[in-house]
Amino acid sequence: MSPWVLHIDIDAFFASVEQLRNPRLAGRPVAVGTGVIASCSYEARRFGLHAGMPLRKAREVCPRLLVLPGHAAIYRCFSERVFQICRSHTPAVETYLDEAFCDLAGTERLHPDVLSAAARLKERIREETGLSTTVGLGRSRMVAKMAARSVKPDGLRRLEAVEEDGFLRDLPLRELPGVGPRAGAILGKLNIRTIGDLRLLSRPSLVGIFGRVGDALYQRCRGIDTRAICAREVPRSIGRETSFAEETTDAETIEGTLYYLTERAAATLRQLGLRASQIEVKIRYRDHETASVARKLAAPTQLDSELFERAAALRRAIHTRRAGLRLVGITLGRLVPETGYHQLDLFSDAPIGSSIADVVADVHRAARSIEARRRERRLLLRIDAIRERYGYSSVVCGRSLRLLGQIPQDEHGFVLRTPCLTR
Ligand SMILES: [Mg+2]
Structure with a gap:
């Protein structure tokens, strides 16, 4: 018998995050979007509102609707955390914006x-992120997803093969996945209204009407879906940002916060087995003027x-006004897989020595710096493991020390105004 596939979907994702933040x-009926609804709360759905509906129409139907423009970076933090929890359930996780497919093959022991493991996964996500999810279990990704859809929101359903x-x-x-409005209309003319009806059409006639999609429909209406679950490659970037509780000009607070954000982004980087080749720093002043700069790293x-050394230098370079800051953020980009060893930068750091003694000294210096990096990496991986086990705040390092006593802390880290970074 084929192994289980678990599909997990975050309920009313953007709108739920906004409700958690405020x-x-x-x-209350809440919608996120500009022009059209990107996501709306279940309170709004009760009025018939749905994603894709123009906001003007939505406001007519539901005058009490609260419309928010949306905060993509914050949503990403939440979904990343959810997916991280999924990856601790099984390593094979294929993620999308607000949903993931988890291949449970090999996790039987x-x-x-x-079913109860899935219930625990749901519960853990709710505890750690505050988000409600719906989970479906099936013998294929299609069935798992359809099982979840049938019990939204906050549902859990397993469909046995029989x-x-x-x-x-x-x-x-x-x-049925693959049946859009166009295919639905064509089949409707043939008086085909349910998935069972579709089975009346032969494979050649479905292929005749829809081409290759017809072949997939022929299989799917019989519950056959052989698409594998593949963990998707490298994310494009990893960003962390937060606004301050009060505008600040205090260099200690700003640097400390930037250090903390860098640390959190770098921990994710290590967890995904990646290295960053580019770093971007952003600040926002009290009058909403925003300054940012992105630079490629030498290696x-x-x-x-x-990462922090570079981030701090970039922050100082763009922080030219005396006005208080409302927000600081960092984005690590151009991510590449980690290879496990560091490139020798033998001759890039310093000019090549003129005598043999100088060259030998250069080689020694480079070897020392490689060794120091290895040591730092080993230390960081150990800290990551301790934090994973005892909570982020079990270890406070570097400039974050300056935040102690200034910014409240709980077991998940400093309690920032961007809640996903403390959760
Ligand atoms: Mg969803």
């Missing part, structure tokens, strides 16, 4: 009871010290 929005046929047969056709790195 408790006054809880229980870890999770002998898939139940698949009955479940699929009576569902309306538009529930890709995943070390806190090297």
Whole structure:
């Protein structure tokens, strides 16, 4: 029997994050988007609102609707955390904006009871991020996703192989992945309205109408979906930013916060086995003027010290006004897989010595710096492991020390105004 696939979907993702960030929005109809709804809360859905609906129309239907422009970077922090928790459930996780497919093959001994393990996963995500999710379990990704869709929001459903046929047969056709409005209209003319009806058409006639998609539809309406789950490659960037509780001109607070954000971004970098080749620093003044700069690094790195040194220099370079800062942020970009060893920068640091003694000294210096980097990397990986186990705040390093006593702390880290960074 094929192994289980778990599909997890964050309920009303953007709108839920906004409700978590601002408790006054809880229980109220909230929509995120500009022009059209990108995401809306279940309170808004009760009025018939849905993603893709023009906001003007949405406001007519629901005059109490609260519309927010959205904060992509913050949503990404939340989804990253959710996916991180999924990866601790099973290593094979394929992620999208607000959903993930988890291949449970090989985890049978870890999770002998898939259903209660899935319930624990849901619970852990709620505890650590505050988000509600819906989970479906099936023998293929298609069935897992359809199982989840049938119990949204906050649901959990497992479809056994023997139940698949009955479940699929009576569902309306538009529930089948690959059937869009166009295909739905064509099939509607043939009086095909449910997934079961679709089975009446032969493979050649489906291929005749839809081409290659027809072949997939022929299989899917019978519950066959052989698409594998593949962890998706490298993210484009890893960003961390936060606004300050009060505008600040204090260099200690600004540097300390930047250090903390760099540390958090670098920990994610190491966890994904990546190094960054580019670093971007952003600041926002009290009057909302924003300054940012991005620079390529001489060599890709995943070390806190090297990343912070550059980030701090970039911050000083763009921080030219005396006005207080509202926000600081860092983005690590041009990510490349970590190779496990560091490039020798033998001759890049200093001019080549003129005598043999100078060259020997250069080689020694380079070897020392490689050794120092190795040591730092080993130390950081150990700190990452301790934090994973005992909470982020179990170790406070570097400039973050300056934040102690200034910014409240809990087990998850400093309690910043961007809550996903403390969770
Ligand atoms: Mg969703």
